[in-house]
Amino acid sequence: MIDGLPLSPRTDPHTHSSCSDGTDTPAGLMACAARAGLDVVGLTDHDTTAGWQEAAEAVATTGVALLRGTEISCADRGVTLHLLAYLFDPDDAALTEAFATARRSRQSRSRRMVELLGEDYPVTWQDVLEQAAGSHTIGRPHIADALVASGAFRDRAAAFDGPLATSSPYYVHHWALDPVEACALVRAAGGVPVAAHPRAAGRQRRLVPDETFARMAEAGLAALEVDHRDHTAAQREQARALAERLGLGVSGASDYHGWGKPNRLGEHLMPTALLERVLDEGRLGLVLP
Numbered sequence: 001m002i003d004g005l006p007l008s009p010r011t012d013p014h015t016h017s018s019c020s021d022g023t024d025t026p027a028g029l030m031a032c033a034a035r036a037g038l039d040v041v042g043l044t045d046h047d048t049t050a051g052w053q054e055a056a057e058a059v060a061t062t063g064v065a066l067l068r069g070t071e072i073s074c075a076d077r078g079v080t081l082h083l084l085a086y087l088f089d090p091d092d093a094a095l096t097e098a099f100a101t102a103r104r105s106r107q108s109r110s111r112r113m114v115e116l117l118g119e120d121y122p123v124t125w126q127d128v129l130e131q132a133a134g135s136h137t138i139g140r141p142h143i144a145d146a147l148v149a150s151g152a153f154r155d156r157a158a159a160f161d162g163p164l165a166t167s168s169p170y171y172v173h174h175w176a177l178d179p180v181e182a183c184a185l186v187r188a189a190g191g192v193p194v195a196a197h198p199r200a201a202g203r204q205r206r207l208v209p210d211e212t213f214a215r216m217a218e219a220g221l222a223a224l225e226v227d228h229r230d231h232t233a234a235q236r237e238q239a240r241a242l243a244e245r246l247g248l249g250v251s252g253a254s255d256y257h258g259w260g261k262p263n264r265l266g267e268h269l270m271p272t273a274l275l276e277r278v279l280d281e282g283r284l285g286l287v288l289p
């Protein structure tokens, strides 16, 4: 039982706004969450907390509670991993510095990718900046939007299937935190870390080994996001078994990005028991209507 919420709240704990690479403003996202019948929505923009305030201000009018979070870019010996962090102190010096470093590195990496792409596609850095207007965290989705605007691709997915793929010669890495260190930093800032889509293997993408999740668990990892559309049924079962083996909770989420992806709000949910644990362990509370 969570004060201010129905007995079994519908909680979608992983979404993006236009503060990173989603297409709805934070207030627009809250309105969509209300239409989708959610009781709680987690705003987890990449490497930033910039959308928290606007989303919080929309809680009263939409009636949807806000779970404040961030999706932190991590890399385990070159393999990308995303870590969701909930209810941490947004002024924590170590975390805010890591976020700023990641955002700066994402910017120079995107610029380098656009230099390479510009030799073969009609795209300039200025085009990408126009697409990313209002965003604090630039990424491949904004490059995709510029390629779509130029007429080179139909939508983001087509651009990701082409020159923006991880395996493409135009792909450039960016700096990212070590995931074990990230778990420790999130806990030190009073937050609760949950590994996002841990078994999702994009084309050619290598997976983080179980042993890394074991070390993350020791550093305070609370749960694995098992129910996510980027996991096949078999990958969900593997992730569920891994969570059980490591004594971790199991989460689920949409990873909604507005019209940037087909993911629909509420298509997967966080179990109530895990939400209760996140609220028990997090330094902040929900923003309630």
Ligand code: AMP
Residues within 6 Å of the ligand: 021, 138, 139, 140, 141, 156, 157, 158, 160, 161, 257, 260, 261
């Ligand atoms: P980046 O963090 O800049 O490397 O870009 C990764 C982001 O692109 C993630 O947030 C994904 O949600 C998004 N993304 C990955 N694949 C696709 C796709 N096929 N269509 C749209 N967005 C995608």
Ligand code: ZN
Residues within 6 Å of the ligand: 016, 021, 022, 046, 257
């Ligand atoms: Zn994204």
Ligand code: FE
Residues within 6 Å of the ligand: 071, 082, 196, 197
């Ligand atoms: Fe992610």
Ligand code: FE
Residues within 6 Å of the ligand: 014, 015, 016, 071, 196, 255
């Ligand atoms: Fe995400």
